[in-house]
Amino acid sequence: MFASTRPPLSRRTFLRGVGVGLALPLLDVMAPAVARAAEAPETPRRMFGICNNLGLLPQHFFPEKAGRDYAAPAYLELLKAHKSEFTVFSGVSHPDVDGGHPADNCFLTAAPHPSSGGFRNSISLDQYVAERIGHKTRFASLTLGVNVSPGMRSLSWTGAGVLIPCESSAAAVFRRMFVRGTPAEVEAQVRKLDGGRSILDAVGGQAADLKKDLPAGDRDRLDQYFTSVRDMERRLAVAKEWERKPKPKPPGPAPTDAADPREYMDRVRLMYDMARLAFETDSTRCVTLMLDSVNSPVIDLPETKLTEAYHNLSHHGKSPAKLAQLKAIDEAHMRLLADLFAGLRTAKEGGRPLLDRTMVLYGSNLGNASTHVTTNLPVLLAGGGFKHAGHLAFDRERNYPLPNLFVSMLQRLGLSADKFASSTGTFRGLELAG
Structure with a gap:
């Protein structure tokens, strides 16, 4: 196919010159020449951002030793089958993102001071990606939630700082994808x-x-x-x-939503399944999932009887009984995460595990939910085509900027980006795989 070498006409310039040309369709001369040439098949890359807004008990999450040979604490022991496929970070946070619980809305934006008067959020990582590659799939992005307080919380925010509501029904997501x-x-x-x-x-x-x-x-x-x-x-x-x-052929019957918010873990599992199916069918390349633990009641766990709502347990005051219940909840989260990794590893695309092409970012806006601390965030990154480094440990007093990870993720997606929010560069110690 012939491709012109003439520089493309800027649509923005055209709008400024004519003033009322906003409604005109995108003309061929406005597209880059390379986009009009025959395109080579691409290797899709994807991101899945997950935030549990009550975090994890840090003593069971962070390894003591840096590097690949760390002794796995209790939570990471449940992910041991995937140890070579993820990196855990310590000593990271979003600069100037404070305010306790309101910081969950900033987990993928890193917008500062979310509890201040007149706060306005900024674009989230997934929407930054969706603006650039969202046209390649049926859905530019999927914004999911579990037990989310409607209109109050979301991981996805537009460039104008507007909240994108979470879809809380796995059955509805399934219908959108397949029916x-x-x-x-x-x-x-x-x-x-x-x-x-x-x-x-x-x-x-x-x-x-x-x-x-x-x-x-x-x-x-x-x-x-x-x-x-x-x-x-x-x-x-x-x-x-x-x-x-x-639409793609459905892989099976539609899921049945867990009707009761106390069936919290069932809801999480179903949303993980929907994200995996969305990636398997290339329905989207950006998914976010807000786990609104703050808004969750006394949840059901198969082997542990919980006595208080999730949020009340997080303010444990070092009570052994509350800490034991929180540990049981956190371990249930880790088992579900291990299942997600296994499912993405089993699914193949072009003969390669889907996990190799899917970045799974799991973490929290709170380093310690009991005291509402927003530093030393529990964060790990799995899959996605990185040389995973085990445990990357940074200064727990003067934290390393987590937005640097977002820059590395953008570059892994093939986007030309050297800045996101309060980043200072790419993430130190995290290298791309071949």
């Missing part, structure tokens, strides 16, 4: 998308008329608005195309 509507329903959905796009066009045109009479600061804000409108316009166009494409 196609009737032809009439599909066309009705396409008409809705067309209607949404026309509304954006009209609003965009009105905003353009205002721009010429505004001061410089307001014009900058309006430019940001134009950018968000263009992004939404692009997403609507992509969604319209996907509506008419067949």
